[in-house]
Amino acid sequence: MSHKVIIPIGPYHPLQEEPEYFRLYVEGEKVVDIDIVIGYMHRGIEELSEHKHFDQVPFLVERICGICSTSHPLAYVNAMEDLAGIEVPERALYIRTIIAELERIHSHLLWLGLAGHFIGYNTVWMWAWKYREPVLDIFEMITGNRNHYAMMKVGGVRRDIIDDDIPELKKTLDELIPAVNMFKGAVMDDPVIQARLKGIGILNRQQAIDWCVVGPTARASGVNIDIRRDDPYAAYDKVSWNVIVEKEGDIFAKTKVRILELYECIGIIRQCLNKMPKGAFDADIKEIPPGEGIGRVEAPRGECFHYVKSDGTNRPIRHKIRAPSYVNVASNKVACVGGTISDAAITLAAVDPCYCCTERVAVLKKVDNKKILNGWDLIKLSQEKTAQLKEGLRDGKSG
């Protein structure tokens, strides 16, 4: 008779910035159920926002996430501009697009590195983060900060991108292309990575629709949605690019979508730099009328949604925020069940959640409580599986 074993993952892990807690129910090697417990990072930002005036809110919502930190302010200013019917100067729209796409590049590279680490490719981890570094340097050059750029404000942007900075920006992008080419080759043509990621953690199209997932998680399952194209904001209706959609729904498809999106990001930024007109980058806002507005942004992880209601005072009376991970993390309930423990770490990480956690892993056998694994063991299990695959492949070739 098999007995269920519970593996708690989380809530804290030094690798990641956000704690979540997954309780895996395991029979033998197989994951049979999962509980997802969140709330460790609940800071009451929706309530806090009701106590800030409209110009302070972007700084508050920027601190929701440390990785996609410009998506929230951008969604918020979109909502405010929808509410008040504000015309934004064209230059500001282009600057917003450039910042948002640079952010997507660094976010996807960050995920690629972490994913590599989880399956035992620490070289990919180091490389990805090495090539992410110049993007952060670009942010520092044009906004003053490597993260939390504070660029968005209602009616425009807070800082212009000066002409002197543009050659350096272009040069960084040019240098990034060979790196992305290398990742594309290293990940997509590697038989071990294919063996580790193909057919694992599948979220099929119907499940993706029922769980309302967004972003690369949805696009890897054949759901063709992208807010940049569907509900264009900033300058996305003025540039051309492709929406990457894959059908398989496994982790390999999610990886492929993100890697191919890097090329599109670079293309969008180049077009913006060429098309960006001179002129004002900030509109003059007199007052915010009573009403309600909705703003959406395609963040690196998917649709970021902000709803703002105003009663004519200088503060929102309701500000609802839905980050993409809110729906994507919930879908782990189906993606993880049925897989093995050694695939759990990468499956849970595959939606690119503002994820956290595998440090305090303890395998507790319900019966005797004897076997306690320490923090790194879940990642180790995952890395060992890759090593075994590599060995098997080598033996197969020599034999």
Added chain:
Amino acid sequence: MNSVNLIEDKIKEKLGKKILEWKQSSPRRVYFSLKKEDILETAKVLFKELGLRFVIATGTDTPEGLEILYHFSLDKTGVIYSVRVLIEDKKSPKIDSIAPLFPGAEWIEREIWELLGINFVGHPNLTHLLLIDDWPQGKYPLRKDKC
């Protein structure tokens, strides 16, 4: 523009007199209100029959009662249809859960339940999501009176 009109006609045709008020605040933002008893039927029409994507729901404490806005997105046209319902009874507010229709609505109903105290009838697992499990009963952080 045609496909926008097409889907709007379909919504109006299928829901008919259930729609109390229809307002288009900007080209891609539509708000319409319903009686709270009609929400399950409406969610079924929008999500299952017309294929709209459920984005999220916003719960608000207003002087008239507790309001829930269910945001549905039609990704082909980029229009968000926000369905507004008002629950006047603040003492023991309740409404039908739409989570049995699709699991994507489970978390947000749990969140509204704990933050605003609205009981979702028929929800498969109405437990705390963001707040700790031993949060005091009857304390709702997003109520304006903090009752």
